[in-house]
Amino acid sequence: MRTRAAFEQCLSSDVNGEIIAQFNDLVLRSVYQPIFxxxxxxxxxxxxxxxKSLTGEPAxxxxxxxxxxxxxxEFHDQVSTDRLxxxxxxRNFAPYAGQHTLFLNMLPSSAVESISKFSNQNLMxxxxxxxGIPQHHIVLEVVEHxxxxxxxxxxxxVQSTINGFRIAIDDYGVKGSKEERVRMLSPNILKIDRSLLQDYMQGDTAPMFRAIALAKEVGSEVLVEGIENADEYNAMRALDVNFFQGFYLGMPQRLANFFAEHPEELAPIFQVN
Structure with missing residues (x-):
């Protein structure tokens, strides 16, 4: 799919008024996990x-x-699914955007294709x-390895940054991650994988400290993902970490549900012109 019209044909609204997509016999829905x-x-x-499949089986x-x-x-269909x-x-984030940042996963192949095929991301x-979403409120996550x-x-x-978006490297620390690639990409945010958190909690602290030092070296903020209990959260709060994410802090869910539970977070939305 290479035009807006092609994408629009895949879209519809569900019973909650949220936008869903149907493509290749799959129905795609959005959920959102908070980052603190x-x-x-x-x-x-x-x-x-x-x-889910059209018969309701999870994919x-x-x-x-x-x-x-x-x-x-399946390469081109995967890129289309990623874009959809x-x-x-x-679209589902827009009504709640306000001052909040949206982290969007992006396959490396999609990142490259968007530059080579879509005239410097002009469509996005x-x-x-x-x-009405400020571009600097969008963080594009890529997995360098x-x-x-x-x-x-x-x-x-680089082109994404020129276009006003921010960049995060996701899953840093898994097998295949390389420090030199982080230096090449120079992300705004380095998302540290849960595996380094687990190593840290088991006493192998060096990989976590190296990842944080690397982030500081390239001018990146640090986000630790995969926090699943209070001990992990408290341990990471004691380090030079900017942001935190994980099931312990918030489960992926519809934004309407999150803001129903946290109405105080709605206030900044209505201050945006």
Whole structure:
């Protein structure tokens, strides 16, 4: 899919008035997991996809967005699914945007394709403006270890920054992550994988300290993801960490449900012109 009209044909509203997408016999829905600052205020949300078949069987997002090569027969459909996910995430987020930041996952292949095929992300830039979401409130998450063409990915992230978006490296610390790639991409935020958190809690603290030091070296803020209990949260709060995310702090859910439970977070929305 390469035009707005093609994307629109896949979209509809569910019974809650939220935008869903249907593509390749799958129905895609948005959920959002809150991300917190050190003072426990809400920075924003990571948008996540929930997919089911037309018969209601859940589809695993990790399989949908697994790493596949450009020549794979499912490559272009995967890129289209990845873009559709961002379309519904943006539309469902827009009514609640306010001062909050939206973290959007982006396959490295999609990041590169968006530069080479879509004239420097003009389609996304235009749509974000139409929805009234400031571009600097959008953080595009990429996984550096899933992409071998680092020059192309670096060019894509540079262009994204020029277009006003921010960049996060996701899952840093898993097998295959490289410090030199973080230096090349120079992200705004480094998201540290749960595996480093687990190592830290088991006494292997060096990898966590190295990751935090790397982030500071390249001028990135630090986000630790995968926090699942109070001990982990307290341990990370004692470190030089900016943001926190995990099931202990907030489960992925519809934004309407989150704001029903946290009405105080709605206040900044109505201060935006």
């Amino acid at each position: 600052r050190a003072d426990a205020s809400v920075l924003g949300f990571e948008a996540l996809i929930r997919a 695993c997002p990790a399989h949908l967005f697994r790493h596949i090569e450009r020549g794979h027969p 996910a961002r379309v519904i995430h943006l 830039v235009k749509r974000v403006a139409e929805l 899933l992409h071998d063409e680092m020059d192309a990915l670096t060019a894509a992230t």
